[in-house]
Amino acid sequence: MGEAAVLIQRHHRINKPQPMNIIDLTYRLGARLLFDGASAQLPTGGHIGFVGRNGTGKTTLFRLISGEIAAESGEIALPRRARLGRVEQEAPGGPERLIDFVLAADGERAALLAESESAQDANRIAEIHARLVDIDAHSAPARAARILAGLGFDEAAQQRALSEFSGGWRMRVALAAVLFTQPDLLLLDEPTNYLDLEGALWLVEHLKTYPATALVISHDRDLLDAVCDHILHLDHAKLTVWRGNYSSFDKQRREQMTLVAKAAKKQEEKRAHLQAFVDRFRAKATKARQAQSRLKMLEKMEPVAALIDHDVAPIILPSPQKPLSPPIVTIERVNAGYAGATILNRLDLSISNDDRIGLLGVNGAGKSTLAKLIAGRIEAQSGKIVRAAKLDVGFFAQHQVDDLDSGDTPYSAVARLMPDAPEARIRARVAQIGFSGERADTRVAQLSGGEKARLLLGLTTFEGPHLLILDEPTNHLDIDSRAALIEAINDYEGAVILVSHDRYLLEACADRLWLAADGSVKPFDGDMDDYVKLVLDRARGAMRAEKIAGPEKPRPQRQYVAKKLRAAEERMEKLAELMKRVDEALADPDVYTRDADKAGRLAAQRTELAAALAAAEDDWLALSAEAENA
Numbered sequence: 001m002g003e004a005a006v007l008i009q010r011h012h013r014i015n016k017p018q019p020m021n022i023i024d025l026t027y028r029l030g031a032r033l034l035f036d037g038a039s040a041q042l043p044t045g046g047h048i049g050f051v052g053r054n055g056t057g058k059t060t061l062f063r064l065i066s067g068e069i070a071a072e073s074g075e076i077a078l079p080r081r082a083r084l085g086r087v088e089q090e091a092p093g094g095p096e097r098l099i100d101f102v103l104a105a106d107g108e109r110a111a112l113l114a115e116s117e118s119a120q121d122a123n124r125i126a127e128i129h130a131r132l133v134d135i136d137a138h139s140a141p142a143r144a145a146r147i148l149a150g151l152g153f154d155e156a157a158q159q160r161a162l163s164e165f166s167g168g169w170r171m172r173v174a175l176a177a178v179l180f181t182q183p184d185l186l187l188l189d190e191p192t193n194y195l196d197l198e199g200a201l202w203l204v205e206h207l208k209t210y211p212a213t214a215l216v217i218s219h220d221r222d223l224l225d226a227v228c229d230h231i232l233h234l235d236h237a238k239l240t241v242w243r244g245n246y247s248s249f250d251k252q253r254r255e256q257m258t259l260v261a262k263a264a265k266k267q268e269e270k271r272a273h274l275q276a277f278v279d280r281f282r283a284k285a286t287k288a289r290q291a292q293s294r295l296k297m298l299e300k301m302e303p304v305a306a307l308i309d310h311d312v313a314p315i316i317l318p319s320p321q322k323p324l325s326p327p328i329v330t331i332e333r334v335n336a337g338y339a340g341a342t343i344l345n346r347l348d349l350s351i352s353n354d355d356r357i358g359l360l361g362v363n364g365a366g367k368s369t370l371a372k373l374i375a376g377r378i379e380a381q382s383g384k385i386v387r388a389a390k391l392d393v394g395f396f397a398q399h400q401v402d403d404l405d406s407g408d409t410p411y412s413a414v415a416r417l418m419p420d421a422p423e424a425r426i427r428a429r430v431a432q433i434g435f436s437g438e439r440a441d442t443r444v445a446q447l448s449g450g451e452k453a454r455l456l457l458g459l460t461t462f463e464g465p466h467l468l469i470l471d472e473p474t475n476h477l478d479i480d481s482r483a484a485l486i487e488a489i490n491d492y493e494g495a496v497i498l499v500s501h502d503r504y505l506l507e508a509c510a511d512r513l514w515l516a517a518d519g520s521v522k523p524f525d526g527d528m529d530d531y532v533k534l535v536l537d538r539a540r541g542a543m544r545a546e547k548i549a550g551p552e553k554p555r556p557q558r559q560y561v562a563k564k565l566r567a568a569e570e571r572m573e574k575l576a577e578l579m580k581r582v583d584e585a586l587a588d589p590d591v592y593t594r595d596a597d598k599a600g601r602l603a604a605q606r607t608e609l610a611a612a613l614a615a616a617e618d619d620w621l622a623l624s625a626e627a628e629n630a
Contacts, residue, residue, distance in 0.1 A: 019041050019042055019043055019044050019079070020041070020042040020044075020065075020076070020077065020078055020079060020185065020213070021039075021040075021041050021042075021075075021076070021077040022038060022039055022040045022041075022042075022061075022074070022075075022076050022077075022239060023039055023074055023075045023076075023077065024037045024038075024039055024073065024074040024075070025037070025038045025039065025064070025071055025073075025074035025075070025076065025239075026038075026071060026072045026073045026074050027057070027060065027064065027069075027071050027072050028072060029057070029060065033237050034056065034057030034060055034237060035057060035060075035061070035071075035074075035237050035238075035239075036236075036237035036238065037074070037238075038074070038234075038237060038238050038239040039074075039239065040232060040239040040240070040241050041241065042213065042215065042230070042232065042241065043213075043230060044079065044213055045211075045212060045213055046213055046214075046229055046230050047207065047208075047210065047213075047214045047216070047227050047228050047229050047230070048213070048214065048215045048216070048228060048229075048230045048231065048232050048241075049216055049218060049223075049224040049227070049228035049230070049231045049232070049245070049246055049249075050215055050216060050217045050218075050231075050232045050234070051217075051218075051219075051224070051231060051232070051233055051234070051246065051249075051479065052233060052234030052235060052478075053235075053478055053480070054448050054449070054450045054476075054477075054478045054481075055448050056234050056235070056237075057234060057237075058189075058217045058234055059189055059217065061234070062086060062187050062189055062215075062217070064076055065078070065084070065185075065187065065215075066084060066086060066187070078185065079184065079185075082183075082184040082185050083181070083183040083184045083185070084183055084184070084185045084187065085178045085181050085183030085185070085186055085187070086178060086186070086187035086188070086189070087171070087174045087175050087178050087188065087189065087191070088174070091167040091168075091170035091171050091174065092162055092170055092173060092174050092177075093162050093163050093170060094161070094162050094163055095161045095162070095163060096161065096162055097158070097159055097160065097161060097162075098148060098153060098157065098158045098159070098160060098161075098162060098165075098173050098176075099141070099144055099145060099148065099158040099159065101162060101173060101177060102144040102147070102148060102173065102176050102177045102180050103140060103141065103144050103180075105177035105178070105180055105181050106135075106140065106180065106181050108131075108135065109132070109135055109137045109140060112128050112131055112132055112137065113132070113137065115128055116128045116129070116132070116571070120574075120578075122575065122578065122605065122608045122609045122612045123608055123612075125571065125575065125612050125616075126608070126611065126612040126615060129612075129615050129616065129619060130615075138622070138623070138626070140180075143180065144176070144180050145158060147176045147179050147180055147206075148173070148176050149539075150199070150202035150203070150206060150539065151172045151173075151175065151176050151195065151199050151202065151203070152169075152172060152195075152196065152198070152199050152362060152363060153172070153173075153176075168194045169194075171194040172194055172195065172199070175188075175191055175194075175203075179206065182210075182211065182212065183212065184212045184213060185212070185213050185214075185215065186210065186212065186213065186214040186215070186216075187215050188214065188215070188216045188217065188218075189217045190217055190218060190219070191203060191216065191218070192218065192220050192223060192501050192502075193475050195501050196361075196362055196363045196501055197360060197500065197501045197503065197506075197535075198361075198362045198535050199362075199363075199501070200220070200223070200501040200502075200503070201503075201532055201535050201536065202535075202536075202539060203223070204222065204223050204226050204227055205536060207223075207227045208226065208227055214227075215232070216228065219474070219477060219478050219479045219482060220501075220502060220503075220504070221246055221247075221479060221482075221504045222502075222503045222504050224245060224246035225245045225246050225247050226245075227245075228245045228246065229243070229244070229245065230242065230243055230244070231244070231245070231246055231248075231249035233249065233253070246479075312480040312481055312483075312484050313434040313436075313454075313484070314434075314484055314487070314488070315434070315454065315457065315481070315484045315485050315487070315488040316432055316433070316458075316488060317457075317461045317468065317488045317489065317491070317492040318461055318462070318463070318464035319464055319491075319492055319493035319494055320392070320464045320465065320466045320493065320494050321464055323353055323466070323493065323494075324353050324388040324389075324390070324391065324466050325353070325388070326352040326353045326354075327350045327351055327352055327353075327388075328351055328352065328353050328387065328388040328391055328466055328467060328495060329349075329350070329351040329374055329385070329386070329387050329388070329391070329467070330349075330350050330351075330384075330385070330386040331347045331348065331349045331350070331373075331374075331383070331384075331385050332348055332383055332384045332385075332386075333346055333347070333348060333382070333383040333384065334346070334347040334348075334373070334380045334381075334382065334383030334384065334385060335347075335380065335381040335382045335383060336366075336369055336370070336373045336378065336380055336381055337369065337381060338369075338378065342381060342519075343366045343369045343519070344366045344369055344370060344373075344516075344519060344520055344521060345519045345520050346383075346520060347370070347373075347383070347520060347521055349514070349521065349523075351374070351467065351495055351497075352495065353466065353494070353495055354493070354494070354495060355495045355496070355497075355511075355512060356489075356495075356496050356498075356509055356510050356511045356512065357495075357496065357497045357498065357510060357512045357513070357514055358498050358500075358506040358509075358510030358512070358513045358514070358528075359371070359497055359498065359499045359513075359514050359516065359521075360513055360514065360515045360516065360524060360531055361515055361516030361517055361521075362517075365516035365517055366516045366519070366520075366521065367471075367499050367516045367521075368397075368471065368499075370516065370521050371395070371397075371469050371471060371497065371499065373385070374393070374467070374469065374497065375393045375395045375469055376393065377395070388466070391466055391467065392463060392464075392465040392466050392467075393465055393466070393467045393468075393469065394460045394461045394463075394465035394467070394468045394469065395460065395469045395471075396456060396457055396460045396461075396468070396469065396470050396471060396473055397471040397472070398453075398471060398472040398473070398475045398476075400456055401449065401452045401453055401456055401476060404444045404452055404455065404456060405444060406443065406444050406445035407443060407444070407445070408443070408444045409440065409441050409442060409443055409444065410430050410433065410435040410439070410440050410441075410442070410444075410455055411426065411427065411430050411435075411440040411441055413444075413455065413459060414426055414429055414430045414433070414458075414459070414462075417459070417462050427440060432458075433454065433455065433457075433458030433459075434451075434454045434455075434458070435451075435454075435455070439451075448476075449475075449476030450476045450477050450478060450481055452476065453473070453475070453476040453477060454477075454481070457473065457485075464494075465494060466494050466495065467494060467495045467496075467497070468492065468494055468495070468496050468497070469496075469497045469499075470489075470496065470497070470498050470499065470500070471499045472499060472500055472501065473485060473498075473500065473505075474500060474502045474505055482502070482504075482505065485505070486505060486508045486509060489509045490508070490509060496509065498510055503528060503532070506528055507527075507528050510528075513526070513527070513528070513531065515531075562627060565620065565623045565624065565627055568616060568619050568620040568623055569620060571616045571619075572613060572616045572617060572620060575609055575612055575613040575616055576613060578609055579606060579609045579610065579613065582602050582605055582606045582609065583606065585602050586599070586602050586603065586606065
């Protein structure tokens with residue numbers, strides 16, 4: 001089932017809630033010390049956001065927790081017999097249907113259903129059915145379908161093979177599989193990176209009510225605020241647990257940093273005062289003893305440990321040197337698409353020279369098509385597009401980060417754009433993008449995802465475009481870098497079109513919203529709160545409609561129920577046949593006189609078979625009702 005993509009370690013549920021303890025953990029990655037005697041206790045059932053700068057070791061901790069790698073020293077104590085689940089970075093593939101892949105992620109359920117088809121022993125049959133009821137096995141297909149639908153797969157897509165989808169979409173399937181299994185400890189590493197805004201909104205709602213412990217690495221402030229009740233902070237190779245969501249953590253930490261800074265300043269003033277006394281009176285016999293006493297006080301005075309918050313290099317988006325008169329782009333009755341296939345119909349839109357437009361809509365609704373149309377990367381199939389003379393468009397798309405030349409350096413990439421400039425001027429421009437000193441000569445292959453995104457953004461906006469199109473610009477950025485990007489966008493004096501799953505970014509930067517839906521793009525009358533409500537109401541309405549009506553054609557759920565109904569009937573027949581054999585044996589009067597022990601065993605077996613048959617009949621009745629509803 002693509003085990004490399006989904007890691008599920010299944011055991012029985014935890015009987016008594018136990019916290020997860022990280023005790024004196026030390027781990028090095030090459031020369032870098034990622035964890036230095038780090039300790040933390042994660043509350044059972046907590047929804048914990050895991051934050052820290054990119055490259056500090058958050059994903060490494062997930063690998064340590066799941067046992068992929070071993071710590072240098074220390075211990076990670078998981079609750080006994082806990083089920084752990086996380087999504088790997090490799091996308092699943094193959095001919096398996098999406099719905100089957102998700103269902104197969106629950107290994108216990110799959111094994112029990114397979115065993116139920118061949119089991120002969122009455123006790124084992126009863127145990128299997130009891131466990132299937134415990135894990136709610138019969139409702140699993142409907143639950144798996146709801147999760148896939150929430151992540152953007154309609155009923156038709158759920159029946160298609162994994163191999164028919166791109167890597168990003170297959171990662172969504174892997175996420176669906178982990179959510180479906182509901183592990184006792186859920187580990188999610190940037191789960192919204194492969195989602196559109198609608199999928200991210202659904203995931204937030206889903207995680208709010210997740211019934212077990214969830215540890216989520218994320219740079220999405222809205223997710224961290226809406227879902228998390230604790231924050232695990234990794235800084236300076238140490239771990240600290242804070243109560244509350246991300247905004248609460250951010251406020252508490254800033255207050256603590258202010259207090260620590262004041263304490264450090266006060267201590268420094270005291271040290272200066274003591275040192276001045278020592279320097280002044282050390283040579284005087286009458287004051288020598290006091291001076292010596294103060295010198296000892298200085299030696300014993302422990303310095304206040306400063307909470308250093310590493311500065312993030314600002315992101316600078318050069319504004320256009322010569323603003324253009326509005327509108328800079330006018331689109332009238334335009335159809336657009338590819339190779340004769342029309343994606344968008346009858347577009348009527350206009351862009352001013354200082355617009356901040358958030359482009360909304362599910363993946364596949366045409367957002368990328370519109371962005372390419374505006375940027376001039378595809379031509380209109382019909383209609384009229386008028387662009388201002390000398391319009392310069394900067395286009396940033398997340399997939400372009402992977403297209404950077406791995407052998408390049410920030411310096412060499414910028415030098416090509418400044419062929420006649422002296423080295424000092426080139427290096428000054430490279431530093432402005434965010435690569436000063438030796439980082440300017442670091443090969444792209446050795447840069448982090450966030451650094452690559454920063455470089456690409458700097459190259460894209462190098463000439464100060466009049467219109468900047470940003471397609472998922474935050475995917476590789478940590479929270480502080482995202483804040484720097486928001487500030488840069490708001491300082492930029494050109495027009496901006498934003499495509500992003502990051503609601504916080506859209507709310508902070510966009511003052512107009514366009515919605516791609518139903519084969520067109522139109523202005524959305526409302527703000528982000530209105531759009532969130534629309535998306536969630538639509539999802540809930542679809543679920544209600546499915547429960548009330550359902551389509552006329554046979555559905556996978558109906559087929560599944562029919563299959564289980566036949567299996568239940570076969571189990572009833574099997575149990576009835578076993579009871580008939582036992583009754584025939586008990587009907588022989590000689591059995592009581594010839595072998596009394598055997599007679600006792602047969603009588604006990606008949607009682608067990610009768611109980612198992614009654615349970616099977618109850619299952620059959622429940623499945624019959626479900627089949628009628630389906």
